[in-house]
Amino acid sequence: MTSRRVPPPLMDAVLVGVALLDVWVNVTAAEPLRLGFALAAAFALALRRRVPLLVFLIALPAVALNDAIFAGLAALYTLASLSRRRFLLAACALAFTVCDMISLPSPELDLTKTATLITLGYTAATAAAPVFLGQLVQTRRDLSLRLAEISEARDHERLLTTQTVLAKERAQLAREMHDVVSHQVSLIAVRAGALQVGTRDPEIKDAAATIRRLSVQTLDELRHMVSVLRASGGRPAELTPQPSMADLQRLVDGSGIQAELHTDLPRPPPPEPVPPGGEAAAPGPAGGPQAPDGLPPTVQRAIYRTVQEALTNVRKHAPGAAATVLVRHHGGAVRVTVTNTAPTRPALPLPSAHYGLVSLRQRAELLGGTVDSGPTPDGGYELRLELPAQGHA
Template sequence: MTSRRLPTPLLDAALIGAALLDVWVHVRTDEPLRMACALAAALALLLRRRLSLLAFLLTLPAVLVSDAIFAALAALYTLASLTRRRVLLVACAMAFTISDMTSWPAPNLGLPDTSTLITMVYSAATAAAPVFLGQLVQARRDLSLRIAEISEAHDHEQLLIAQTVLAKERATLAREMHDVVSHQVSLIAVRAGALQVGTRDAEVKDAAATIRRLSVQTLDELRHMVSVLRDSGSRLTELTPQPSLADLQRLVSSSGIEADLKTDLPDGLTPTVQRAIYRTVQEALTNTRKHAPGATARVLIRHDDGSILVTITNTAPTRPALPLPSAHHGLVGLRQRAALLGGTVTSGPTADGGYELHLELPANSTP
């Protein structure tokens, strides 16, 4: 629950209005000296926030010559809520008490009696009330600031704990990738190299060379990924050298399937859009190679009325697909990437037994 406070100008106007009402009640119009002092005290409240001590001192003459004391009490409260000088507050309270007890211009200089003592105690209590209230408000304000500092420190501590946990998880993941995945991909590259050297079949030699090249490329990306994970967020690093449209032809040529690429795109597309197009084509060709052996593919990329349209279509497979492991996260990731850029991804089988993947993105998309 948040506290609702009056705006500062409205609060100042209300205090000055109350002080003027106090003047109207306690000071007659035929007493020019008292009226001038009382009005000056009321207007002195305009200075209470910036020059609180001066504002209080300007209200004392009104207390000395009249019963209009509201302005002095308001100024004393403001001074107590802003200053940390306790001796000054005691002196100001004593000054108010003495001024309130003095009947100027005819002060009573006789010996103190019971009524005088009672009046002094009453005046001192009247002066102490705004002092204590102002100090209470100051303590509450300090406590609120302290609580805010503690809360901020707690949030920072939680952030550090979360970053530490994340760093440990990233280090564990980097270790697993280095010890397991990199080792297995290295074996694939070595076996492919041995097959490339040991066979005389040109087709097998070409396939082995492709496998070896892709394995080496994957190893390079894995090593870079491991180094990024081990950094644990200590510095800003790209996960891999990010692909662009200039890499599309090489991607299609090295996909391991017969594919045709046609592009009609303007210059100046953002790196984010180029990366989304590349990853979409990469995922579609990978799925074709895995799930539609022997199929051919066609990649059509064009620009139409401010939108980028990417369509990858493959024919029906000519032989059964091998049972390869898959988490089925590829298309989900493509849809999420497209949604972040304001686009859509649709996919589904074609009438001839093939499959089609369609991406539509705004040409000026930014992450």
């Protein structure tokens, strides 16, 4: 069941009404100075969420001049529920205690009397109560936020686990198709070709030619299916080709954090899927289609996986941080830098195998590149990748 919270404007109106009732009970119209300060403190409660410290300062004179202290207590509670500065809250509680003890314009505060000390203790307890209550509400609000983040993080981890299992199943299926099915279909094509050459019967020759043609077509389709099944990182419900530079902007936009992509490399449109039995584009020199800037698919995938891992780490370990992704081509090398600002909230204690950066370094070394990372002076973090533009020779 979802809890029904009172709308903030209605709550503010109720507090203003209670404060006005407190003024009506404790202040008479024959005292215009006290009445004016008390009314100002009561109506200032309407702004308590926007400027809590100012509202408390407006309420202090009313506390010192008369017995209408409800507005001061409400302002102190609001300040404690919104502020994290403990020293400020202690100073405000002390100021409230002093103002409530004195009686302006003729202060009477004799600390040598036992009754005065007892009253001082009760007044200090009265001032401390809204401070503790406000801090308790603030802690409860932070806890609710942390629980929501933990739930979101668990859902994300569950999705990653599902994608990992699916990728393993795809790889296993691809191996089976490549090792077993492709071999058998190749054998069928060879035997059909031998039969086509060795027979003199026109009908058998035509049938063997048809079998051979269909076998070759099936092999082409199997090769395409194997390449698709080996893809990883796609959605669980679909099979997609390996990611490339064309998918980098979509990755940044869908990262779930505030992130920007800046690159001087052209971003080609994603390649269209090849229909079964159709002809794919001629592969580039690196074994696959290349971007207009000549980056081979292996380099494109390394860039994509590096940015993906970096943004995932920002999401997990730097809540509230913003990230900037820079991709530059200079001097025959591609440099990728992912920098995030300092987190605005404490990081959640999420489980991690710490294999992400190790995997990125291994991938970069295979391509003749390097990966290094470290904190920035402003409390953020930076991940840097450098690869030869044409991959490892």
